[in-house]
Amino acid sequence: MDYMPVEPPIEADETLFNAPPGASWTRFxxxxxxxxxxxxxxxxxxxVFDLASNAVRLQERQVNLAxxxxxxxxxxxxxxxxxxSAAWLADQLxxxxxxxxxxxxxxxxxxxxxxxxxxxxxxxxxxxxxWR
Numbered sequence: 001m002d003y004m005p006v007e008p009p010i011e012a013d014e015t016l017f018n019a020p021p022g023a024s025w026t027r028f029x030x031x032x033x034x035x036x037x038x039x040x041x042x043x044x045x046x047x048v049f050d051l052a053s054n055a056v057r058l059q060e061r062q063v064n065l066a067x068x069x070x071x072x073x074x075x076x077x078x079x080x081x082x083x084x085s086a087a088w089l090a091d092q093l094x095x096x097x098x099x100x101x102x103x104x105x106x107x108x109x110x111x112x113x114x115x116x117x118x119x120x121x122x123x124x125x126x127x128x129x130x131w132r
Contacts, residue, residue: 042074042077042078042080044077044080044081044118044130045080045116045117045118045132046058046059046116046118047063047073047077047111047116047118049073049074049077051074054070056070056073058111058114058115058116059115061114061115063110063111063114063116064110065107065110066106066110068103068106069103069106069107069110071093072089072093072100072103072104072107072120073107075089075092075093076120076128076130077130079130080130081129081130081131082129083123083126083127083128083129084127084128084129085126085127086100086101086127086128087127088127089127089128100128104120104122104128107120108120117132118130118131118132119131119132
């Protein structure tokens with residue numbers, strides 16, 4: 001025999017098989033987000049975006065961004081590490097795709113000046129990603 005059968009603990013049987021219909025299969029409580037979504041902080045690769053004050057810091061130094069750049073960075077940081085289509089970004093920010101390209105370029109320049117290596121990158125044919 002290549003494996004050794006393991007008997008589940010008795011309390012596991014009681015929890016799983018005697019649970020009322022619709023009961024959760026886990027014993028762990030669900031984590032809920034705070035109701036004040038604007039009171040959270042976004043963090044990614046040294047960038048910190050305080051949503052309450054709209055302040056952006058890079059390793060404890062303030063980064064001065066224009067409002068358009070700040071809105072774009074907030075959207076990218078909410079989906080950091082994921083590829084986001086230019087059309088979706090344009091829809092979220094209420095601008096055209098050409099304006100998104102202009103804002104991406106402007107944001108990249110500002111972040112490079114601030115010393116960040118975490119920049120919005122273009123993924124050919126797919127969209128943009130906030131990447132290191």
